[in-house]
Amino acid sequence: MGIENILSVAPDLVDEVARLKSIEECKILKEKIFMNQLTKAEQEVFALAIDGHSVSEIQGIPHKEEFTIKNQKRSILKKLNTPSMTEAVQQFQNLHQEPSQKLIRTS
Structure with missing residues (x-):
């Protein structure tokens, strides 16, 4: 590929890099919004589930009572409106599979 060809596609590459960066930023924002539903302690429990x-x-985590973990789990499930931790984790993972183009204008 000659330098002329590289220079001719450079603007398109810059635009594509900017678009991909925006998509990644949207994914991070969706993840933060999702996790902000939970308290710090619930986030720690949920992160382990993830x-x-x-x-x-x-x-079995040291320094956490079984009763506390059960209450945090129950609270997570209630806040995320899901019957199981497996489904809650799936909801979180689905954030990365949803098309971000809905949030980002593409050409």
Whole structure:
């Protein structure tokens, strides 16, 4: 590819990089909005669930009472309006699968 060809597509590449950056920023924003529904303690429990830890593994965390973890889990499920932690994690993961083009103007 000659320098002329590279220079001719450079503006398109710059535009595409800017578009992709906007999409990534939207994903991060959606993730923050999702997590801000939860308290800091609930976010910690939920982050462990996202990382693939089962509820029983989460309950084994030092310095956290089983009762506290159960209450936080119950609160997470209520706030996210979902019957199970597995479905709550799926909701979170779906944030990254939803088309961000709805939020970003594309040409």
